[in-house]
C-alpha cells in the first residue's frame with residue numbers, strides 16, 4: 001500500500017510528503033460501516049425501542065466523538081471503579097495473562113480510547129510473537145486517537161483500525177492461520193440485553209479457531225450502593241452520557257426532544273441483575289420524528305431507559321459462555337473480587353460436534 005493511500009493514517013501528521021521513516025509509522029483504516037449506517041441504524045432502533053412499554057435507547061449510538069470523550073471522563077470518576085479494577089488485574093497478573101493471551105494477532109472489540117489497551121499490548125508484545133493489532137470500534141475518531149499514540153510506542157506493530165459493528169461484522173474480521181486473541185474489555189458485554197449478548201458471543205465463537213483465546217472483562221455483583229454510584233458520579237459525567245443520547249437523536253434524526261426537561265435516574269434491577277439508567281421527563285411533551293413518521297406523547301414523569309450495565313456472577317458467566325460455545329480456562333480477579341477478567345477457548349466438544 002502506498003503512502004498516498006487514503007486508508008492509511010500517519011501517526012504524527014498528514015501523509016503527503018512524509019519521509020520513509022514516517023511512512024512506516026502509519027496505520028490502515030478499514031471501514032465496514034456503510035455511509036447510511038448511523039441514520040438507518042438509529043432510525044431502526046428508535047422504532048424498536050421507543051415503542052416499547054418501557055421505552056429504551058441503545059448506547060451504541062452515543063459513541064461518536066463527543067460520546068467517546070464523555071465516556072473517557074466517566075472512566076476517571078472516583079465512583080467508576082470498573083476501569084481501575086480491570087487495570088489492576090492486568091498489572092497484577094501480567095505474566096500469567098500474557099502467557100495465556102500470547103498470540104500473533106490481537107483484536108480488541110469496542111476498543112475506543114481505552115488506556116488499558118496500552119498495557120495489554122505491552123504485555124503480549126513483550127512475548128515477541130505479536131505482530132498485528134486490530135482495534136475494532138464503531139467510533140473511528142476514538143480509534144484514530146488511541147492508535148496514533150500506540151503507533152508511536154510500538155512503531156513496528158501492524159495496526160489495522162476496523163471501523164465496524166461487532167453486532168454485525170465479526171464474521172468479516174480478517175482471518176490468518178496464526179493464533180489470535182480477541183479482547184472485549186471494560187464490561188462492554190454487560191451493556192447488551194441478554195439476547196444480543198449471547199448473539200455477540202456466539203458470533204465470536206463461530207469466527208474463532210481452536211487455538212484462539214477470548215479475553216473478556218466483566219463486572220461482578222457487589223453492594224448495591226457501589227454499583228449504582230458508579231453510574232451516578234457527582235461530577236455528572238454519566239448523566240451527560242445519557243443526555244447525549246437525546247442530542248444524537250435530535251441532531252441526526254431530526255427529533256425534537258426537549259433535552260433540558262429530563263432528569264437522570266439510576267437504579268439496581270435485582271431481577272435482571274443490571275444497573276439501569278433512565279431519563280425522566282419532568283413535563284409532558286410531544287415528540288415528533290418526521291423522518292420516521294413517529295409522533296409520541298410523553299406525559300410528565302415518563303421514563304426512557306438509556307442504558308443497562310449487567311452485573312455477573314462467576315456461575316452465570318460460565319453458563320453464558322458455555323451456551324455460546326466456550327470453555328472458561330482462566331479467571332483473574334482484582335483484590336476485592338469486584339471485577340473478573342476471563343480467558344476462554346472454544347469448547348472442544350462443540351467444536352467436534354459442529355465439525356468446525
Ligand SMILES: C[S@@+](CC[C@H](N)C(=O)[O-])C[C@H]1O[C@@H](n2cnc3c(N)ncnc32)[C@H](O)[C@@H]1O
Pocket residue numbers: 060063068071075083109110111112113114115116136137138139142164165166167185186187188
Ligand atoms: C464501555 S466502552 C469500553 C471502552 C474500552 N474497551 C474500555 O474498556 O474502557 C464501549 C466501547 O465499545 C464500542 N461499541 C459499543 N457497541 C459497539 C458495537 N456494536 N460495535 C463496535 N463497537 C461498539 C463503543 O464505541 C465504545 O468504545
